[in-house]
Amino acid sequence: MKCMDLPVSFLIIFSSLVSVAQCSGSGYLYPQFYQHSCPSAQAIVRSVVAKAVAREARMAASLLRLHFHDCFVKGCDASLLLDSSGTITSEKRSNPNRNSARGFEVVDEIKAALEKECPRTVSCADILALAARDSTVLTGGPSWEVPLGRRDSIGASIQGSNNNIPAPNNTLRTIITKFNLKGLDPVDLVALSGSHTIGDSRCTSFRQRLYNQTGDGRPDSTLDTTYAALLRRRCPRSGGDQNLFTLDALSPGRFDNQYFKNLVAGKGLLASDEVLFSGGSATTMRLVKWYAESEEAFFAQFAKSMVKMGNITPLTGNKGEIRKNCRRINH
Secondary structure, eight states: OOGGGSOHHHHHHTGGGOOTTTTSTTOOOBTTTTTTTOTTHHHHHHHHHHHHHHHOTTHHHHHHHHHHHHHTTTSSSSGGGOOOOSSOOOGGGSTTTTTTOOOHHHHHHHHHHHHHHSTTTSOHHHHHHHHHHHHHHHTTOOOOOOOBOOBBOSOOOHHHHHHHSOOTTOOHHHHHHHHHTTTOOHHHHHHHHGGGGSOEEEGGGTHHHHHOSSSSSOOOTTSOHHHHHHHHTTSOSSSOTTOEEESSSSSTTSOSSHHHHHHHTTOOSSHHHHHHHHSSOHHHHHHHHHHHHOHHHHHHHHHHHHHHHTTSSOBOTTSSBOOSBTTBOOO
16 A cells, blocks of 8 residues: 555554655555554564573574565565575575574564464564564664564565675775665664674674785774784684674673774774774764764664664565465465
8 A cells, every 4th residue: 555545634643653765655564554454463573582582692683684684685575584496596595694694483483473363464574574673672772663564575586685785894885885775874874783782793704804804914903903812712814704703792682882882992893883983984983973972862763774774665565475484485
C-alpha cells in the first residue's frame, strides 16, 4: 500500500511515525502492521531473542549485523537468509558474510514460533528488523518503534553483497559513498557505526593495520601503539585469522558510547571505525566527538538511523512473498 492510497485521517493519526522516506514510492511501513493479523508477533520475537542472548551474549551483535548486511543488498528483504539452491547463490558465501555472518539458527527459531502462532503472516525481513531492535535494547541501548510490513525477496545477490557492504579496509570516501547509495548520510554512517560498541571481529579484518597499513611495512599511524602491541599478541603476521577480538575492549557486552571514546583515543579496532575520527572529514570527526561526550545524543540518532536504514527499498504490497522458511523461497 502506498501513502497516496491511505486516507488522510490515517496519515494524520500516524503522522508521528511516518517519515518522508517511509512514505516513498517503495511502500508504506508502520509499527502496527501486525496488530490484527498477529498481535503477539513482537512479543514472540523479543522472547526468542532474549533467550538466545542469554545463551550467548555475542548473539545480540550478530543479529544486529544481519539486519545491516541484509539492508545494504537489494534492500531490507531477507535476501541474506536464503541458502544456495538450484537458482540461488547465497549471500552467505560473500566476502563480508563468509565465516562471519551468524545467528541464522536464531532467526529459524523465531520463524518457527511465529509460524505456529500466525502461519504465513510475519516476514523474515521484519523478523530481522525486530531482532535488531530487541538485541540493541537487551544490551542496554535505545529502543524505537520498528516500522513493519516488509515482504521477503525471492532471490539473492552475492555480487551485491560483495560490492555494497562497507569493508573494514575501505577508505572513508568509499564508505560514505556506499552509504549515500542507500540514501544514508554521514550522520547515519557515524551513528550506525556505533553498533560496534558490541560484538567481535576477526584478526583477518584488521591485521593490515598492525603490520602493513599502506604497503610500506609499517603499522597504521592512527592506531594507539600500546593497543596495537596488545592486538599483535593474538593477531600475528600469519595464522590466527579467525581469532576473535572485541570491537570495544572496555565494555564489550554493553551498548553504550564507549566506542566513540575509543576512536578519539586511537583505539578503534577496525580501520573503517578509526577513519571516522582521523580520516580527514571534519563532519564525521565532529560527530564522533559529540557522541563520545553525549550518550543521549548517540542513542537518539542511532534509533532514527536504524529506522531510516530499515526502510531501504522494502518489498511491500504484492511484491515478494512471506516465506514459510527463511532459508528458502516458497514452492
